[in-house]
Amino acid sequence: MFSFLSYNAQSVLFSTFLLGMAAGAIGSFAYWKRQSLMSDALSHAALPGVVLGFMIIGEKNLFVMIIGAAVTALLGAFFIQWIRSSSRVKEDAAMGIVLSVFFGLGIMLLTFANRMPGGNQSGLDSFIFGQAASMVSKDVWTMMIVALIVLFITVLLFKEWKIFLFDPSFAKGLGISITKMNALYMAILVLVIVVGIQAVGVILMAALLIIPSVSARYWTESFKVMVILSALFGGSAGMVGTLLSTFGKGWPTGPFIVVTASSVFLVSLFLGSKKGLAVVFFQQKRQRKRMALLEMTKEIEQ
Amino acid sequence: MKSVLTVENVSAAYRKNEVLTDVSFQIKQGTLTSIVGPNGAGKSTLLKVLLDLHPSITGKVTFFGEKYKTAKSKIGYVPQRGSVDWDFPTNALDVVTMGQYGKIGWLKWPQKEHKQKALAALREMKMEGFANRQISQLSGGQQQRVFLARALAQDADLYFLDEPLAGVDATTEKAIMETLKMLKESGKTVMVVHHDLQTVEEYFDHVLLLNKTVIAHGPTNLTFTRENIRKAYGGTLHWMGEKR
Numbered sequence: 001m002f003s004f005l006s007y008n009a010q011s012v013l014f015s016t017f018l019l020g021m022a023a024g025a026i027g028s029f030a031y032w033k034r035q036s037l038m039s040d041a042l043s044h045a046a047l048p049g050v051v052l053g054f055m056i057i058g059e060k061n062l063f064v065m066i067i068g069a070a071v072t073a074l075l076g077a078f079f080i081q082w083i084r085s086s087s088r089v090k091e092d093a094a095m096g097i098v099l100s101v102f103f104g105l106g107i108m109l110l111t112f113a114n115r116m117p118g119g120n121q122s123g124l125d126s127f128i129f130g131q132a133a134s135m136v137s138k139d140v141w142t143m144m145i146v147a148l149i150v151l152f153i154t155v156l157l158f159k160e161w162k163i164f165l166f167d168p169s170f171a172k173g174l175g176i177s178i179t180k181m182n183a184l185y186m187a188i189l190v191l192v193i194v195v196g197i198q199a200v201g202v203i204l205m206a207a208l209l210i211i212p213s214v215s216a217r218y219w220t221e222s223f224k225v226m227v228i229l230s231a232l233f234g235g236s237a238g239m240v241g242t243l244l245s246t247f248g249k250g251w252p253t254g255p256f257i258v259v260t261a262s263s264v265f266l267v268s269l270f271l272g273s274k275k276g277l278a279v280v281f282f283q284q285k286r287q288r289k290r291m292a293l294l295e296m297t298k299e300i301e302q
Numbered sequence: 303m304k305s306v307l308t309v310e311n312v313s314a315a316y317r318k319n320e321v322l323t324d325v326s327f328q329i330k331q332g333t334l335t336s337i338v339g340p341n342g343a344g345k346s347t348l349l350k351v352l353l354d355l356h357p358s359i360t361g362k363v364t365f366f367g368e369k370y371k372t373a374k375s376k377i378g379y380v381p382q383r384g385s386v387d388w389d390f391p392t393n394a395l396d397v398v399t400m401g402q403y404g405k406i407g408w409l410k411w412p413q414k415e416h417k418q419k420a421l422a423a424l425r426e427m428k429m430e431g432f433a434n435r436q437i438s439q440l441s442g443g444q445q446q447r448v449f450l451a452r453a454l455a456q457d458a459d460l461y462f463l464d465e466p467l468a469g470v471d472a473t474t475e476k477a478i479m480e481t482l483k484m485l486k487e488s489g490k491t492v493m494v495v496h497h498d499l500q501t502v503e504e505y506f507d508h509v510l511l512l513n514k515t516v517i518a519h520g521p522t523n524l525t526f527t528r529e530n531i532r533k534a535y536g537g538t539l540h541w542m543g544e545k546r
Contacts, residue, residue: 032390156409163400167386169355170452173379174404221436223391 009246012132015140016199016238016253018147020208022192024234025154027209028216028227029185032165036213037092038080040206041099043193045076047106047202050127051113059118062139062198069194076102077186103202130201130254132242139198146195150188154227157184162223199242201254208234211261218272237261303330306460306491307352312361314344314351321347323515325361329460329493329508334486336496336505336522339512340535345495346382348512349462353379365460375404378458380449382465388438394448395433398423401455423454428477443474450478461485463494467501479505502526 005013030039046069053068054060076098083094113124126134135143154161163171164181172178189209196205212234216226241257270277307329314322321344329335337345350356352363354370365373378401398420399412406412424430427447432440440448446466453461463482467475482492486507493510496502502509502522509526511517511534518530 032387159400159403159406159411160408162392163403166390166392166397167381167400169350169353169381169385170379170400172355173353173374173377174400174456175374176403217391221391221393226391 005246008137011137011140012135012199013239013242015135015143015147016132016242016257017235018144018151018238019192019196019199020212020234020236020238020257021231022147022150022154022234023196023205023208023238024212024216024230024232025227026150026185026189026192027211027234028213028230029161029165030189030209031213031217033185036206036210037095038077039189039193039209041080041095041102042073042076042190043197043202043205044099044106045102046070046073046190046194046197047127048072048102048109049106049194050197050202051106051109051124054124055109055113055116058116060123062142066142066194069197070190072102072106073190073193074186077190106202126201126252127197128201128203129252130197130199130204130257131250132199132253133246135198143195143199146191150192151231153184153188158224158227166223199253200238200257201252204254204258207254207258207261208238211258211265212237215261215265215268215272218268218275221274233261233264237264303332305329306331306366307493308362308364309352310362312348312351312363313359314347314356315359316347320359321514322351322358325512325516327510327516327519329491331491332486332489333508334482334492334494334506335508335510336494336502337510337512338496338499338502338534339517343513343534345512346464349379349464349493349495353377353462376459378453378456378461380453380461380463380466382468383442383446383449385464388440388445390437393434393436394424394429394440394444394451395420397437397448398451398455401452404456420451420455423451424448426454426481427451428473441471443470446470447474447477450481454481459490461490461492463492465495465497467494468497499531 027036027039030036049068049070049072050065052072053065057064079098080091080094083089083097084091110124123131123134160171160176160181163174164176164178168178171181192209193205196208200208213226213230215233216229219229220226237257237260241260242253244260245251245253245256268276273279305328309328310326312322312325313320325348337348339345347356351358352370363370366376395417399416401423402412402416402419406416421430421433424433427450429444429447429451432444437445437448450463450466466478470478482494485492494506496506503526506522508520509522510519511525511530513534517534518525
C-alpha cells in the first residue's frame with residue numbers, strides 16, 4: 001500500500017491511522033459522557049504546556065513537551081471541575097473560560113519562545129495546526145505505542161466502559177469504582193490528545209475526537225459497533241488527511257484531517273443506515289403510504 | 303427474624319441544606335417496605351446514602367452485619383428510570399445482562415449462560431418478546447421492567463427500588479408488584495421509594511414514613527395511620543382516604 005511513498009511517510013501515515021483509531025474510540029466515550037466539548041478544552045489547554053516544555057529544556061524534546069502538555073491539560077480539567085463545583089458558573093461556561101485562557105496563554109508563551117535562540121526553527125508553530133511531516137521516527141513510535149495502549153485498554157475493559165457510561169450508579173453497585181473509571185478515562189483522553197497534537201494541532205485535535213463518534217452514531221444501534229466504527233472513521237480520517245497534506249509543501253495536517261472527517265460525517269448524516277436523513281425520510285414515506293392504504297381499505301369496506 | 307439492614311443516626315446534606323437528620327431504622331429479612339414522604343423529604347437521598355452514592359455526614363449503615371463495600375454483591379439497586387439516557391445504543395437483553403457483570407468479573411466478556419440468565423429475568427418481567435428491542439423504542443413502563451429485570455439478574459438478597467411505579471402503565475405496575483411479592487416470598491428483602499399513598503396498604507407489608515427523619519416505621523396496618531401520615535406530610539396533604 002502507498003508504495004509510491006517513502007518508508008518514513010508510510011510510517012507517519014500508519015501512525016496517524018492508529019492515532020485516529022484511538023481518538024475515535026475514546027471520542028465515542030466522550031460522546032456518551034456528554035463531554036465532547038471537554039476534549040476541545042483539554043487540547044487547547046495543552047498548548048502552554050508544550051511551549052513551557054520547550055522553554056525549560058531549551059530544545060525540542062518530544063517527551064518533555066508531552067509531559068508539559070499533559071500537565072497543563074490536566075490543570076485545565078481541574079480548573080473546569082473547580083469552577084463548576086465552587087461557583088455558580090455552569091460547566092459549558094467553565095470550559096469556555098479555561099479553553100480561551102489556556103490557549104491565549106499558550107500563544108503568548110509561543111511568541112516568547114520564538115524569540116529564544118533556536119526558537120524560530122523549532123517548529124513549535126506546527127503544534128497549533130499540526131504538521132505530521134515534522135514528526136521524526138521517535139515521534140511516530142511514541143504516537144503508535146500510545147495509540148495501541150489506548151486501544152488495548154478500550155477492548156480489555158469494554159463491558160466496564162459500557163456500564164460506566166450508561167449507568168454509573170448501577171456500575172458502582174457492581175463494584176466498578178466510578179472515581180477510578182473517571183480517572184482512567186481522563187488519563188487516556190489526555191494521553192491521546194497530547195500525543196496527537198503534533199500531528200493534528202491543538203485547535204483541531206478535538207475534531208478527531210468528536211466527529212468520528214457522531215458519524216458512527218448514524219450507522220448503528222449497538223454500542224460495540226459504534227465504538228468500532230468510530231475508531232475506523234477516525235483512523236481513515238487521520239490517514240487520508242495526512243496523505244492529502246503531504247501533497248503540498250508545508251501544508252498543515254489538522255485541517256485536512258478535519259475536512260476528511262467531516263466528509264465522512266456528511267455521508268453518514270444523509271446515508272447513515274440507522275438515523276441517516278435519507279433512511280428516516282423513506283421510513284416516513286412508507287409509513288404515510290401504509291396509512292393511506294389503510295384509509296382506502298376502510299373506505300372500500302364501508 | 304434477622305435484620306438485614308441497620309441504619310444508625312444517619313445525616314446527609316446537599317451543599318449546606320441538610321436533607322436527612324438523624325435517621326435510624328432496622329429492616330427485617332423478608333419484608334416489603336415502602337418509603338413514603340412528601341417531595342423533598344429525602345427519600346431518594348436516603349437510598350443514595352445507603353448505597354454509598356451520596357456521602358453521609360454522620361451515622362452508620364450495615365448490611366447483613368457488614369459494611370456496604372463487602373456486602374455489595376448481595377444488594378440490588380433499581381435507579382429512577384430518568385437517571386439514564388435511554389438513547390444509549392443497546393437493546394433490552396444487553397441492559398439486563400449488565401446485572402450479571404459483577405459475576406462475570408473483570409476482563410471477561412459475557413458468555414451464553416449469562417445471556418440465558420438475563421433472558422430468564424426478562425421472562426420473569428414478561429418482557430422476553432422485547433429482548434432484542436432497542437431500549438429507546440421501549441415505552442416507559444417497559445423500560446422500568448427492563449431495569450427491574452436487570453436487578454433480578456443480579457440475584458441479590460436485598461433490593462432497593464427508586465420510584466419504580468412512577469408514571470408506568472397498569473400492566474407494568476402489576477408485573478412489578480407480582481415480582482416484588484415473589485421476591486419477598488422467597489425470603490428476599492425489598493425497599494421501595496413510593497409516592498402513591500393510596501396503594502401503600504395494598505402493596506406493602508411495612509412502611510417507613512420519612513420527612514428528613516423517620517416519622518414512623520413498622521407494619522403497615524399499625525404504622526400507616528392518619529396521624530402518622532399527617533405528621534409526615536404536615537399541612538400539605540389534601541388527599542385522605544375515605545377510611546380515614
